[in-house]
Each structure stands twice: as C-alpha cells, then as structure tokens.
Amino acid sequence: MSGSDNTVNTVLGPVPADELGVVSVHEALLTVLPGAEHAFDITVDRSEIFEILATKLRDFRAHGGGTIVDSAGMFxxxxxxxxxxxxxxxxxxxxxxxxxxxxxxxxGYFLTPQTNPPTPWPADRFADLFSREITEGMVVPRVERRGRAGLVATTASPEGMTATDESLFRGAARAAAGTGVPASLRFGKDAVHDLEVALAEQLPAGRIVVGGLDRRDAVAAGAPAEVARRGAYVALDHVGTEDGTHIADAERAALVTDLVAAGFGDRILLSSNATGVAKGHPGNETPYSYVITDFVPLLHARGVGDEDVRRILVDNPSALLSVR
Structure with missing residues (x-):
C-alpha cells in the first residue's frame, strides 16, 4: 500500500492530504477520443496543449483552487x-x-482477450491492471511507469450496466480495497444498483464517490440522498452545465442545501466535469474555477455557511483521496 492515512497520490508523488486545498474531484485535463490522434484533421500540438491547460490551471489557482483530479482513466x-x-x-x-x-x-483486447472461446476480461484481471497503476505507477506508452494513480475511475453504460461493466466495477472496487485509494463510479442507469455492486466487493462506502448525481433522472429518483445514506460520497459534478440530462445550477444549489440540512454535508463533492483540451469530441469549456466563482455564491445565497462550503470543497475530498 502506498502512502498513509494523510497522504494523497499526486503525479509528483505523495502529498499531505491537508495541503490539497480546494479540490475539484471530477475533471479532465486532456481528453482524446480513442483513435482520434490518428485522424487527418486533428492536430495534437503538445506545446499548444500545455499553454491552454496551464492558463486554465493558473486561473483555478488564482481563484483559490488547490487540486484538480483528472478522472478520465487510462485510455x-x-x-x-x-x-x-x-x-x-x-x-x-x-x-x-x-x-x-x-x-x-x-x-477489443479487453473484450475478447486471447482465450478460447473469447470471453470478456474477468474482474480479477481488471483489478490487477488497475492495482499495478496505483502501486507501480501509471503506464506511459513506450516508455515506463510514472507517478502512482490516485484513484480508480470507471463508468457504466448509460442504458444500464453490462456484464463487462460489472467486471469493471468489481475490478475497480477490488483494486481500491487492495491499494487504499478511492473508487470513482459513474453510474449507468441506476446509481444505487451500481454502488451496491462495488459495496459487494467489501470496499467501504466511505472509499467510494458516485458521480453524475446531478443528472435529472438521478435527482428524480432520490439517488443523491440514497447514496449518501449508504455512506458513499455524492458528486454533483456537472456544475455549470444545464441541458436535457442535467439539472440547472439553481436546482443544484437547492439539492446541496437539502443534503446539508439532512445531515449529509460530509458526503457532498462538487466539480464541473470540465475538459481542459478535447480532441475528437466536443469539450466542456466550463472553467475549473467555476465552482468557486459562480456556484459558491449560490450556496451562500441559500444560507449555506462558510464552514459547510469548506467541508464540501476542502475537507470531504481530502478525506476521500487520502490513501488508507
């Protein structure tokens, strides 16, 4: 196991959890649709990408931000x-x-590995793959391993968890349980069902964050409170987005207020699911600083105090990301 109760795996090595500051837990820095880097009409200019991301990260820091979690996973x-x-x-x-x-x-390699007959990867193989990235370092193509992963992030299919998705969730939960980092689960159709799959692997609820809980279907089903009641973290992670899928910020602020009033202030996490640079697909241009600059004032207007805001932005993510 890497780290201890009070350190977090960052790309530059373990950092004391109390030094993270304000954390955005579900963001993306560089996202490339698999294969897009080979398309004739897409350029991947590393210096240009660096400058764009550095500008956005400096803006985040200038507004009081401390830590960005890139939760896009491996590929x-x-x-x-x-x-x-x-x-x-x-x-x-x-x-x-x-x-x-x-x-x-x-x-395709992960769907039909070299078995006869071809079968999807079992949970144990996913668990081993993810665990090595946490304990030995993340794979850098054609180079080596560098920097330990700080969390295991996985996503279920929007129409509902498939058998392979279930292997992924179980593998992610086993890797998290075995290495001490948290698991980030983006549910498919049913947030509570997908959380239960991970809980069945004996991963404590307090080591799990369920993302996407500001989706309209999740809110209508009461999923945020149900997830919090089970002890997992509730990520309202599309702050700044209002569309057919997600509720608006005014509704998010009301939801946060209700969760705090219900005693779940220590289970809430916020972020924008922003993409710093996107290649091959549309990006979410919300600034990383948006939660601080635009959403926190909505919470204050609803009577959420500084202590609860600090708990949500600083203390909760620090507790979640600490290697245990």
Missing part, C-alpha cells in the same frame, strides 16, 4: 509527463486516475 489521452510539468509550472496539485469504461469505449 482517453492521459499524459502523465504533461501533468507532471503542468503541476510544477502552475503550483496546482494534479491527481490522475486509472480505470476504464464503459464497455463501448473499451478496446
């Missing part, structure tokens, strides 16, 4: 060396993630 453009350089240049801690999903975004 969506993750660039550990770039993240190391960005962290040094901007002073923002960066926590990177291992993990994969949903099934439709997995490479």
């Amino acid at each position: 969506h453009g993750r660039d550990v060396r770039l993240y190391e350089t960005l962290s040094r240049a901007t002073g923002v801690h960066i926590v990177a993630s291992t993990g994969q999903g949903p099934e439709e975004l997995l490479g």
Whole structure:
C-alpha cells in the first residue's frame, strides 16, 4: 500500500492530504477520443496543449483552487509527463486516475482477450491492471511507469450496466480495497444498483464517490440522498452545465442545501466535469474555477455557511483521496 492515512497520490508523488486545498474531484485535463490522434484533421500540438491547460490551471489557482483530479482513466489521452510539468509550472496539485469504461469505449483486447472461446476480461484481471497503476505507477506508452494513480475511475453504460461493466466495477472496487485509494463510479442507469455492486466487493462506502448525481433522472429518483445514506460520497459534478440530462445550477444549489440540512454535508463533492483540451469530441469549456466563482455564491445565497462550503470543497475530498 502506498502512502498513509494523510497522504494523497499526486503525479509528483505523495502529498499531505491537508495541503490539497480546494479540490475539484471530477475533471479532465486532456481528453482524446480513442483513435482520434490518428485522424487527418486533428492536430495534437503538445506545446499548444500545455499553454491552454496551464492558463486554465493558473486561473483555478488564482481563484483559490488547490487540486484538480483528472478522472478520465487510462485510455482517453492521459499524459502523465504533461501533468507532471503542468503541476510544477502552475503550483496546482494534479491527481490522475486509472480505470476504464464503459464497455463501448473499451478496446477489443479487453473484450475478447486471447482465450478460447473469447470471453470478456474477468474482474480479477481488471483489478490487477488497475492495482499495478496505483502501486507501480501509471503506464506511459513506450516508455515506463510514472507517478502512482490516485484513484480508480470507471463508468457504466448509460442504458444500464453490462456484464463487462460489472467486471469493471468489481475490478475497480477490488483494486481500491487492495491499494487504499478511492473508487470513482459513474453510474449507468441506476446509481444505487451500481454502488451496491462495488459495496459487494467489501470496499467501504466511505472509499467510494458516485458521480453524475446531478443528472435529472438521478435527482428524480432520490439517488443523491440514497447514496449518501449508504455512506458513499455524492458528486454533483456537472456544475455549470444545464441541458436535457442535467439539472440547472439553481436546482443544484437547492439539492446541496437539502443534503446539508439532512445531515449529509460530509458526503457532498462538487466539480464541473470540465475538459481542459478535447480532441475528437466536443469539450466542456466550463472553467475549473467555476465552482468557486459562480456556484459558491449560490450556496451562500441559500444560507449555506462558510464552514459547510469548506467541508464540501476542502475537507470531504481530502478525506476521500487520502490513501488508507
């Protein structure tokens, strides 16, 4: 197991959890649709990408931000060396993630490995893959391993968890339980069901964050309170987005207020699911600083005090990300 009760795995090594400051737990730095880097009409200019991301991270820091969690997992453009350089240049801690999903975004190798007959990977193989990225370092193509992953992130298919998604969730939960980092689960159709899959692997609820709980379907089903009641963290992670899928910020602020009033202030996490640079797919251009600059005032207007805001932005993510 890496670290201890009070350290977090960042791309530059273990950092004391109480030094993270304000944390955005579900963001993305560089996201590349698998294969897009080979398309004739897409350029991947590393210096340009660095400058764009450095500007956005400096803005986050200037508004009081301390740590960005890149929760995109393994195969969506993750660039550990770039993240190391960005962290040094901007002073923002960066926590990177291992993990994969949903099934439709997995490479064929993970769906039909060399078995006869071909079968999807079992949970144990996913668990081993993810665990090595946490204990030995994240794979850098054609180079080596660098920097330990700080969490395991996985996603279920939106129409509902598939058999392969279930293997991913169980593997993620086993890797988290075995290494001491948390698991980040983006549910498919039923948040509570997908959380229960991870809990069945004996991963304590307090080591799990369920993302996407500001989706309209999740809110209508009462999922945020149900997830919090089970002891897992509730991520309202599309702050700044209002569309057919997600509730608006005014509704998010009301939801946070209700959760705090219900005694779940220690289970709430906020972020924007922003993409710093997106290649091959539309990005979410919400600034990383948006939660601080635009959403916190909405919470204050509803009577959420400084102590609860600090708990949500600083204390909760620090507790979640600490290696245990």
